[in-house]
Amino acid sequence: MVDDEKLAVQAIAEGIDWSGVGVSVVYKAYSTKQAIEILNREPVDCMITDIEMPGRSGIELMEWAVNNQPGLESVFLTGYADFSYAQKAVHLGIHDYILKPIELDKLLSVVKEMIRKLEQRKENEAFRETYNKYVRLWEDQLPSMSERIWQDLLSERCRLEPEKLNAMLKLYEIPVQAGGTILPILISVERWKEEFSLRDEEIMEYALRKAAQEIILHDGSGTAVQSLDGHNVVLIHLDAYQHDDSYHLDEQIKGRCREYIQSCIRYFKCSLSCYIGEWTLVPDLAEVYRRLVKLERDSVSASNQVVSLREGSPQLLKGAFRQFPASQWSALLEAGEEELLMEEIRKTINHWGREQDLHPEMLESLYYTILHMVYTAAHKKTISISAIYPDEDLLSAPAARRSVHHFVGWCDKVIRTCVSYFKAYCKDDSVAVMKIKQWIQEHFHEEITRDTIAGIVHVNAGYVSRIFRRETGYSLSEYILNVRMEEAKCLLSQTNLKISAVAEAVGFSHFSYFAQQFKKCCGYSPLDYRKLTLMRDE
Numbered sequence: 001m002v003d004d005e006k007l008a009v010q011a012i013a014e015g016i017d018w019s020g021v022g023v024s025v026v027y028k029a030y031s032t033k034q035a036i037e038i039l040n041r042e043p044v045d046c047m048i049t050d051i052e053m054p055g056r057s058g059i060e061l062m063e064w065a066v067n068n069q070p071g072l073e074s075v076f077l078t079g080y081a082d083f084s085y086a087q088k089a090v091h092l093g094i095h096d097y098i099l100k101p102i103e104l105d106k107l108l109s110v111v112k113e114m115i116r117k118l119e120q121r122k123e124n125e126a127f128r129e130t131y132n133k134y135v136r137l138w139e140d141q142l143p144s145m146s147e148r149i150w151q152d153l154l155s156e157r158c159r160l161e162p163e164k165l166n167a168m169l170k171l172y173e174i175p176v177q178a179g180g181t182i183l184p185i186l187i188s189v190e191r192w193k194e195e196f197s198l199r200d201e202e203i204m205e206y207a208l209r210k211a212a213q214e215i216i217l218h219d220g221s222g223t224a225v226q227s228l229d230g231h232n233v234v235l236i237h238l239d240a241y242q243h244d245d246s247y248h249l250d251e252q253i254k255g256r257c258r259e260y261i262q263s264c265i266r267y268f269k270c271s272l273s274c275y276i277g278e279w280t281l282v283p284d285l286a287e288v289y290r291r292l293v294k295l296e297r298d299s300v301s302a303s304n305q306v307v308s309l310r311e312g313s314p315q316l317l318k319g320a321f322r323q324f325p326a327s328q329w330s331a332l333l334e335a336g337e338e339e340l341l342m343e344e345i346r347k348t349i350n351h352w353g354r355e356q357d358l359h360p361e362m363l364e365s366l367y368y369t370i371l372h373m374v375y376t377a378a379h380k381k382t383i384s385i386s387a388i389y390p391d392e393d394l395l396s397a398p399a400a401r402r403s404v405h406h407f408v409g410w411c412d413k414v415i416r417t418c419v420s421y422f423k424a425y426c427k428d429d430s431v432a433v434m435k436i437k438q439w440i441q442e443h444f445h446e447e448i449t450r451d452t453i454a455g456i457v458h459v460n461a462g463y464v465s466r467i468f469r470r471e472t473g474y475s476l477s478e479y480i481l482n483v484r485m486e487e488a489k490c491l492l493s494q495t496n497l498k499i500s501a502v503a504e505a506v507g508f509s510h511f512s513y514f515a516q517q518f519k520k521c522c523g524y525s526p527l528d529y530r531k532l533t534l535m536r537d538e
Helices: 006-015 032-041 058-068 083-091 104-155 162-171 198-215 246-267 282-298 326-334 338-355 360-380 404-425 429-443 450-457 461-472 476-494 499-505 511-522 526-537
Strands: 046-050 073-078 096-099 181-192 222-226 232-237 270-276 306-308
Touching: 006 104, 032 046, 032 058, 046 058, 046 104, 058 073, 073 104, 096 104, 104 222, 104 232, 104 282, 162 282, 181 198, 181 246, 181 282, 181 404, 198 222, 198 232, 198 246, 198 270, 246 270, 246 306, 270 282, 326 338, 326 360, 326 404, 326 429, 338 360, 338 404, 360 404, 429 450, 429 461, 429 476, 450 461, 461 476, 476 499, 476 511, 476 526, 499 511, 499 526, 511 526
Parallel strands: 046 073, 073 096, 270 306
Antiparallel strands: 181 232, 181 270, 222 232
């Protein structure tokens, strides 16, 4: 309230229930100077001021407020119906113009309207502020949201009618239409030359995508994204390229891919290959991408190459499946000969490579062979596999089958971890047990004593029994009996030898004792077992 007449200020301040209309504080000023001091010091929303005051007038106060307190809602009071005052009030954006003497009910009505206007403006400002906040967030997140659209298209999670797809592409400011043509290029990182943490590797792959945008896309339109299954993919928009024929355009893109590979080798210390797809319409992108992923998976020996889906992979090696010397490798693993074992595995892989007989399924089979070897070795020693490999991801690493290089690195780590654990917690028992088992396989038909076996491995007879049971779960006598019974079953089912001859062949001098032990182990007498196997064969 601003008026040089103190009684007028007092009458208005006390004559209206201000809290009832939402006013929390009423300030009183008796001159323009005093009003300006309050306005500079306090958060004032509304002002009722007289025009005619000594010194600076109410109009001068409003002129100051327009420049220094924008948004202040004001009402003029005056004892004169002067048209020039009304004009000035309109010019200054005054809410209303009231003649004295003042009717408090009319003033209250004007104040209510002024407060409603003020609240509406504040509400609009709050909305604009909120809107602008989310506009900024939208703009900041636009690249990631447009990346999500491409991720959905690559994984076929987004299947829309052309009209809806066009609307979505426009919404996310992607400069291509559903009828536009796209070329996907899959970037496959085959090896990092330095050890990276998972976070560091994610950062490096982000850097690879940015480099791909600069080198492969160059000045053309497109983007580089990471698919939902973790592949880095460059997407080129055909409309952005000036091209006379497809051959020269494809050669141009291949050249940029080669330049990109060389830059990555130099600056990012990695080896990688680029798998170039085929030009396709946006809705058909997922199908071409699936073929690219298969091409990359099948090209297990490719490195630092540009491979075209149209031409097929020059490194896709074909040939007949071969068996691995798994039993020999298992013996080396159990004996703790990791260097020799890795040398044999490398020789096998290199031999396939020279003969061009390596197929992705072979690498897959080899992967599971190594897993079977370490599980079997651990179980023989009655050791939990989780004790050897507390990091379970090491055994299930999908990257192990990405390429020959990945596989050899994974294999080396798995085998060395296993052998290190055996040496730390099993000492030399593994070698001794392996020798015992091998000797029993060769001499089961002879009379075998515990002392004879102890002499083979040069340890105390009682000790040899303990380590054998600890590692195999069988006593020596149980193991020897099982070996003899397995051989007896083979002879009964595959030869015409008399049963007494079979008993003698597997180390039994008494036929009756052999028959008793055979039935105990197999559930059938030797004769019944032979009859059953003959019936099955027929």
